[in-house]
Amino acid sequence: MNKMKKVMTTLLIATLTVGSVFAQGSKETKLKVGENGNPEIRIGAMAYYLSVPLQVIKDEGLDNKYGFAMDIIDFPSGGPMAEALGAGDWDIGPIGAGGMVAIPRYNAKLIADVETKMDGAWILARPDSDIVKAGNTLANYPDLLGSVATLEDKTMLGTIGNISHYMGLDYLSDFGLGMDDINFIHMETAQIYTAFVAGNGDLACLGSPSAAMKLVKQGYVRVGGLTQQNKSQQDAMLVSDDFYTNHYDLTVNFMKAWYEACDKLNADPAYEFAKVKKFYGEVGRTDFDDNGIQQECDFNTYTDSTTALTNNTGEWMKGLIQFYVDNGSMDKSVIDTLKTNIKSDVVKAALSK
């Protein structure tokens, strides 16, 4: 018994020591010096269209021009990217629906919207399905196919908590239906594609344009999509609380470079095509051909130095989070956190003359 007391006491002392050493305080991250001799920003990125301006920043030497270096950290999707931000693993980066976790839970700051126009998040059905045969039954949504009778009790494949889930539920709500009226099966994007092609499920909700376009090419029919449902689809630029607080000037400088890159991409479609192709090549994507890249370029437009100031920053994210608060998936308190964490001052500072 005495031995046990000793062990317990040692354990508690060890905990107290570890606790006091690692206890949270206002710690400021010291920045590394990059290869170009400037302070290094850790950039969170994904192998999608939203991260292409980083390629331009790199190729055009905008990092050096604005006095920073980049350490680009790639993530497969927004979920792990948000968690990595919570763990303090990156400073700035463009993110999609993953932002709805990063902003309220990990206190990240939303400083800008990445695009003004997007498309490619679609809902697909089989060409011979009764949903397609029902045609358009909603006058307000001419691009949506299906009817209440053909949708009820169908199986929808999607990923809960990301843009495909949001899109699927919004599609159903346009018909006056909800999640209880169908069988929503949660799967990761790659699994949705495989399962759907293998004959499982009636509807595939795909937030990834490459997978959606691939299915359309194979003859599957688009019955819904965020743009077709009159819902905006965007990505947002997030910065960690620590970096925003302690390295504000660098945050502003990064956004200066970002907007210069976006201006270049928006100004010249051929340049945009070449940079998207180069970026996808460098990050190892093989699921695109030239037509696919062109289609994606046509679908999407970056927020640039002209449109950034007229945009209502963070509106899309507010809508997304409100949607999940309304259906009980997120707590109401996240709305207030979100409001305080939308910071449009960085964009204003970056674009002031």
Place this chain on the structure above:
Amino acid sequence: MKKIKVNKNKYTVIMVVNIMVVIFIWYLLSDVFKVFRNGMLPGPVDIVKTFIYKLTNTAPGGNTLGGHIAASMIVVVTGYIIGVGVGLPVGILMAWYKPIDYLVRPVFDFLRCIPGLAWIPVITVWLGIDLKAKAMIIFISVFVGIVVNVYSGIKQTDEVKIWVAQIFGASRWEVLKRVALPSALPYIFTGLKVSLGMAWLGIIAAELLAAQSGLGYMIMVARNFGRADLVIVGMLTIGLIGAFLTWIIELIEKKFVKGRR
């Protein structure tokens, strides 16, 4: 007898104290020192609150904790029973009949190195996304655990006992039934316990394949919404159910295996 009882009480006290100390350390790290940033490690009080909330509320994920437990149990029990049902005879046959061992072992050794998660893409194509696909992933994990333990158990049967049985005229089948299997029982029960753990590990992989409810599904949904509290509730529930089922197997083991108290 009295001494044994005193020792048992002593160990119960140690176990309870141990659990309380762990909870207290958890409380210190999460609520007092806040070692992990941004509430990434919710405290024990928050976990209890979430546990109670989830008993009656369906959001997020569309089911209560009871509903998720039931959904996972169906998958785990189905996969486990089939895995044990197939693994037990395969393990016995491999250990007892050399030709079968030579025939099956190379394939088995190759297949057992492939984790359940790696099977997901092909199982989706072969079996779809319903119960049989998920049970298949559990089956693979359980089957491997059972075969390995049954095989080792029978292989380690005391050769002297086998000779004695043979001298007294026992047939090969009788030696297996009366000597090898009883002496392999401790290994078989270890296999049952290890496989049960593997089945609960496999549930996360199985529900990653496709799910509408279940504990693995609840954990993934909670992760997607950044709900660390719900993730921990899911983890603790899996641990508690696993421990409960292991306890049941141990009770059965005590009844059948000589020398176990």
